[in-house]
Amino acid sequence: MLILIILSVAAVAFLLVRLMMLRSELGRMTEQLRRYNNRESGKKLDVALFDQRLEALAGQINRQSELIVEAEAHQKRTENELRQAVANISHDIRTPLTSIFGYIQLLEAESITPEEKHEYVSVVKKRTQRLQALLNDFFELSVIESLDYSLQTEKLEITALLSDILFGFYDSFNERDIVPDIRLPQDKVFVYADESAVRRVVENLLVNAIKHASKQVEFRLERQQDTASLTMINDAQELAGTDVTLLFDRFYTADRTRSAQGSGLGLSISKSLMHKMGGTMTAELHGEKLTMTCRWKLSGVAPD
Numbered sequence: 347m348l349i350l351i352i353l354s355v356a357a358v359a360f361l362l363v364r365l366m367m368l369r370s371e372l373g374r375m376t377e378q379l380r381r382y383n384n385r386e387s388g389k390k391l392d393v394a395l396f397d398q399r400l401e402a403l404a405g406q407i408n409r410q411s412e413l414i415v416e417a418e419a420h421q422k423r424t425e426n427e428l429r430q431a432v433a434n435i436s437h438d439i440r441t442p443l444t445s446i447f448g449y450i451q452l453l454e455a456e457s458i459t460p461e462e463k464h465e466y467v468s469v470v471k472k473r474t475q476r477l478q479a480l481l482n483d484f485f486e487l488s489v490i491e492s493l494d495y496s497l498q499t500e501k502l503e504i505t506a507l508l509s510d511i512l513f514g515f516y517d518s519f520n521e522r523d524i525v526p527d528i529r530l531p532q533d534k535v536f537v538y539a540d541e542s543a544v545r546r547v548v549e550n551l552l553v554n555a556i557k558h559a560s561k562q563v564e565f566r567l568e569r570q571q572d573t574a575s576l577t578m579i580n581d582a583q584e585l586a587g588t589d590v591t592l593l594f595d596r597f598y599t600a601d602r603t604r605s606a607q608g609s610g611l612g613l614s615i616s617k618s619l620m621h622k623m624g625g626t627m628t629a630e631l632h633g634e635k636l637t638m639t640c641r642w643k644l645s646g647v648a649p650d
Contacts (some may be wrong), residue, residue: 371395375404382411435484442477446470483611490618497540497622501645504544504574505535508567511548518556519563529566536645537574543619544642547627548576550612551638555580558636573641582636590629590636 371394381387390411391404449466452458458466489495508530519526555563559580568575594617620627620640630637 367395368397368400371397371400375400375407379407438480439477442473442480446473446477449473483615487611487615487618490615490622495622497543497619499538499540499623501536502539502541502544503534504537504539504576504642505530505533505567507541507544508548508576511545511552512565515549515552515556518552522556522559523561524556524559525562527562527564527566529564531567531569535567535569535574537642538645539623539625539642540619543623547616547619547640550616551578551640554612554638555636558582558584569644570641572644574644576640576642578638579635581634582631583634588631590631593629594627 374394375391378387378389378391382389382391390408393400393404449470453463453466453470512526512528552563555578560583561581564577564579566577568577593613617627623642625640625642627641628639630639
């Protein structure tokens with residue numbers, strides 16, 4: 347009987363000591379978290395008392411802290427991008443508008459000749475088309491990147507589709523005296539994709555390649571283990587030393603990424619469309635050769 351009493355007292359004492367240690371450890375963790383939240387310390391929570399539940403709690407708190415830091419960093423990047431976007435959009439819109447306004451003032455002059463009038467109207471028309479293309483691309487990109495925008499991916503025979511798209515660029519290649527090196531598989535390749543989106547992506551890549559290429563453009567489609575890979579290689583001397591990932595940035599302002607009639611948003615739109623289709627788009631620069639690669643899931647492989 348005495349032994350039972352002693353054991354009971356010892357158990358109660360142990361539990362009391364354990365409870366006091368837990369209370370003390372919780373107080374220490376609370377102080378660590380307070381200092382971390384107040385930016386007084388960058389040290390994450392640690393647990394001095396061996397307890398699996400406390401260690402699991404500290405791990406989850408630390409993970410939550412990491413997520414908050416990542417969210418704050420993302421928000422800051424987004425705010426910076428938004429400010430840059432406003433500046434870029436304002437500049438891109440103001441430039442043709444200023445030109446249009448200037449030529450309209452010239453048209454109002456009574457002394458202009460019919461030839462001058464014809465020339466000024468032609469310039470105004472071109473500037474207006476440039477502005478229209480710019481606004482259309484900005485609108486399209488905003489729609490594509492919205493959360494509720496989705497594509498209808500289905501089983502699509504991509505080999506014939508690519509042949510049809512390439513045929514439409516025959517005159518463009520001839521005008522630039524470019525001999526395209528086209529390599530498409532003899533058999534049919536089926537992928538999960540949206541036909542209209544594939545057309546837009548490939549057309550944007552071809553326009554970009556023809557704009558930069560001087561002599562040759564390589565265009566090939568390959569069937570890999572679970573994907574179909576479209577690779578386009580062209581000269582890009584003016585991109586030497588450039589971080590090519592910036593080519594997909596809708597806020598990238600280098601003049602070499604903007605065509606006379608385009609907005610410079612073609613590659614951003616293409617990458618967004620590839621993402622919506624469950625595919626990928628990457629860019630690599632090897633010397634003076636730019637390689638653009640698109641990958642789609644084969645129809646026999648379930649899309650992510």
